Amino acid sequence: MLFPTFQTASSGLGVFRTWMDAVSDNMANLDTVRPTSEPAFQARFVVAQAIGTGQEAMTGGPAGAEVTGITFGDPAGRLVSDPTNPLADSNGMVRYPDVDMGDQMTQLMIAQRGYEANLSVIDRAKDAYQQALSIGR
Amino acid sequence: MIDSTGSAIYAALNGLAARQRVIANNVANIETPGYIAGKVSFEDSLRAAIAEGDPSATSVAKLRSTDPVNQNGNNVSLDNEVVSMTDTDLRYQLMVQAMNQKFGLLRTAIGSGA
């Protein structure tokens, strides 16, 4: 790419977008019930790492962030007593996922702000380069 | 009147225009099930052609993107398309400036001024 800033900001967009996807997956599965014989729905956590050492960013080399993997939350989940549930075991317990909605909402807001921040980087860089294109005119 | 540099700029303009069209097509098909995003590649061909000494021998190739598909079978990533679109747009403006500058030199030499 001609403008390395765009590449870097685009990698940031990818990371925050993946984070939002993971949060939406967790939120969609807030009430996914499993029997006690199986592990509960595990919350998804995105693992992100910086690309490069930061020195390359000065010369226009690879920089930014990337998602290196997904880790999963606690498989034990919360044991809840729900005898009327068809999946309940002999004690009337089922497993709910160990996902806290407040925590997920906070993560969602942080991811959204991060996404918007990277979009703003792209916008400002575009303005700066357009100014550079009018040198000498 | 166009020398080898001008010919390289012209090849880049063609490649970038093709890329803009493909990006517009991708963005239009962002919700189409089973749609695979397209990508335009001309830089490597242009580099090789310049090394050979004939930039007009550049070929503009349309490839299929290898990004993973989502549940719809669609693999268009809006972030990448928007960033690509901005980059292509700015490069196109830069190439137009370059072309204008080349012709401007000739015009100055001829003497009709700016």
Add this chain to the structure above:
Amino acid sequence: MAITAIAGSVASIPTTPTLPTTGQIGWTGGTAPPGSIPAGDTAATATTGAVAGTQNFGQSLTKALDSLQATQAKADTLAVQAATGDLTNVHDYMIAATEASLATELTVAVRNKAVDAFNQIMNMGV
């Protein structure tokens, strides 16, 4: 290319003065010309020392005339790099292109004035 031919023709007109470094047109060398600041003057070194390392205006014009071909070649190289997407700094190309344009305009202006001067001399009458 057409531009280099013009630069060559400028150099071959015998009466064209080269811009001297002391800033006085027509001076062809020797000791300091009348009216110029002597080298030992501390005020001179203070004023010229303040911009030590940069050229004065006459020197930069001479340099522009001499390096027209190099300036254009540099702008061309950067343009080809920009075309293949290998250019990291856009402003590098824009500045090189502006320099090439201005150097060309300078050369053409000097050529025009030299041709005018030549014609005036030719029309002076016997």
